[in-house]
Amino acid sequence: MAADSSYTVPLLINGKEVITTSTFPVISPSSHKQIWLSSSASLSDASNAATAAQAAFPSWSKTKPAARRNILLKAADILEKRAEECADYMMQETGATDKWAGFNIPLSAELIRDVAGRVSAIGGSIPICDQEGTSALVVKEPWGVVLAIAPWNAPYILGVRSVLYALAAGNTCILKGSELSPRVFWAIGSVFQEAGLPAGVLNVLYHRREDAAQITTALIEHPAVKKINFTGSTAVGRAIASTAGKALKPVLLELGGKASAIVLDDADINKAATQCALGSFLHTGQICMSTERILVHKSIKDDFIKAFRGAVEGIFGGSDKPAPVAVMEASIARNKHLISDAVSKGAEILHGNHELDELHPETKEVSRTRMRPIIVGGVNKDMEIYHTESFGPSVSVIEIESEEQAIEIANDTEYGLTGAVFTENLARGLRIARQIESGAIHINSMSVHDEPSLPHGGAKSSGWGRFNGQFGIEEFLRTKTITFQE
Numbered sequence: 340m341a342a343d344s345s346y347t348v349p350l351l352i353n354g355k356e357v358i359t360t361s362t363f364p365v366i367s368p369s370s371h372k373q374i375w376l377s378s379s380a381s382l383s384d385a386s387n388a389a390t391a392a393q394a395a396f397p398s399w400s401k402t403k404p405a406a407r408r409n410i411l412l413k414a415a416d417i418l419e420k421r422a423e424e425c426a427d428y429m430m431q432e433t434g435a436t437d438k439w440a441g442f443n444i445p446l447s448a449e450l451i452r453d454v455a456g457r458v459s460a461i462g463g464s465i466p467i468c469d470q471e472g473t474s475a476l477v478v479k480e481p482w483g484v485v486l487a488i489a490p491w492n493a494p495y496i497l498g499v500r501s502v503l504y505a506l507a508a509g510n511t512c513i514l515k516g517s518e519l520s521p522r523v524f525w526a527i528g529s530v531f532q533e534a535g536l537p538a539g540v541l542n543v544l545y546h547r548r549e550d551a552a553q554i555t556t557a558l559i560e561h562p563a564v565k566k567i568n569f570t571g572s573t574a575v576g577r578a579i580a581s582t583a584g585k586a587l588k589p590v591l592l593e594l595g596g597k598a599s600a601i602v603l604d605d606a607d608i609n610k611a612a613t614q615c616a617l618g619s620f621l622h623t624g625q626i627c628m629s630t631e632r633i634l635v636h637k638s639i640k641d642d643f644i645k646a647f648r649g650a651v652e653g654i655f656g657g658s659d660k661p662a663p664v665a666v667m668e669a670s671i672a673r674n675k676h677l678i679s680d681a682v683s684k685g686a687e688i689l690h691g692n693h694e695l696d697e698l699h700p701e702t703k704e705v706s707r708t709r710m711r712p713i714i715v716g717g718v719n720k721d722m723e724i725y726h727t728e729s730f731g732p733s734v735s736v737i738e739i740e741s742e743e744q745a746i747e748i749a750n751d752t753e754y755g756l757t758g759a760v761f762t763e764n765l766a767r768g769l770r771i772a773r774q775i776e777s778g779a780i781h782i783n784s785m786s787v788h789d790e791p792s793l794p795h796g797g798a799k800s801s802g803w804g805r806f807n808g809q810f811g812i813e814e815f816l817r818t819k820t821i822t823f824q825e
Contacts, residue, residue, distance in 0.1 A: 433523075485567070601745045608643050630786045630787075713733040750774075
């Protein structure tokens with residue numbers, strides 16, 4: 340689909356498309372050109388969305404499970420039918436490859452179908468009371484209006500996920516999408532609307548970056564909003580949690596990561612190299628689950644590095660292919676700084692060149708959003724890259740001598756979202772996995788792993804709460820006790 344720079348992406352409020360007088364340009368990170376305009380929500384638009392969601396809640400919360408299930412199943416079908424259109428929005432707005440976009444949309448549809456099959460399982464319990472003649476019911480009820488704040492890096496998966504479990508549980512939603520990919524978030528709302536979701540049940544907003552603080556604060560503090568979920572950086576997560584805490588509103592947070600992949604002396608080196616390459620550089624490293632540090636046993640380090648470099652070249656290509664795209668200039672600048680700092684303190688570049696200016700493949704001008712994979716060796720805790728989430732195309736290699744040292748380094752971070760362990764001894768892998776402070780550990784596969792039936796979330800500064808499966812639905816239900824005298 341060709342970009343139309345004059346087109347304006349509308350908001351979705353109370354079942355209607357709203358084009359605002361205030362707009363902002365959406366710039367493609369691939370071409371650096373304006374692809375279209377987007378409506379920018381005002382405080383009034385935010386209030387209208389909350390009011391619409393609140394008005395829709397009584398009816399939607401009383402719908403039968405079968406009705407919700409049918410709408411969700413239809414939405415999954417529609418998303419797949421519109422896959423080419425939706426993928427195009429994602430590729431233009433985020434610079435995603437066709438493979439990454441092609442992965443996002445089918446998985447989002449599968450996510451919706453998985454939840455549709457779980458709606459009928461929502462239930463309570465009938466406990467036995469101490470007092471004779473007293474009975475009780477423990478019921479599960481939706482919270483009300485849920486504010487969902489989703490990022491741009493896997494916008495269909497994370498955008499759908501942010502509202503899916505809440506909707507399935509009987510809540511109504513406001514989806515506040517990233518200003519970097521507004522048409523993707525409009526598409527999510529459009530799909531659910533086409534599937535028959537009643538007006539006001541899902542409202543979709545985006546806004547100019549400079550309006551983020553006031554719009555987000557107003558939505559969190561709005562009396563109609565009862566719970567918030569946010570996926571994004573730890574810094575922004577702290578701000579959202581602080582604002583929500585002052586308003587005494589619960590928050591589900593899935594934040595940043597600093598995932599370690601531990602490669603033990605008995606690992607299958609080729610398998611570990613391939614999985615580490617994918618885990619480190621998939622989507623230019625712009626995934627919160629990306630591998631940031633590879634802890635490799637000294638006895639196999641040289642062989643692993645050789646295989647790892649080969650895997651990176653084989654999967655992501657060499658100088659004969661255009662450099663991968665990052666969405667934000669700041670990401671490239673951050674990675675170059677982290678690498679330069681490490682080198683200045685004694686680290687060694689094992690693969691790539693962080694000082695090389697990458698050119699746009701068509702204009703041949705210097706591109707500030709392109710960078711090839713960089714592997715840094717000799718990293719230690721005196722370097723910024725040891726501690727800081729790079730969220731880009733760089734990974735550190737650290738030599739280890741024992742399991743105990745690997746566990747110590749893997750836990751030596753404020754983050755705890757995911758990680759990986761490579762070993763041919765399952766008992767050994769499980770023993771190590773149990774000792775790492777993280778929401779997930781994947782044995783003999785990359786750190787980037789998320790599927791509909793498995794709970795997903797973090798520990799420490801990677802957040803709290805869980806998406807996915809029945810765990811995700813439970814997050815958006817609150818428990819009420821009702822007693823009665825016989």
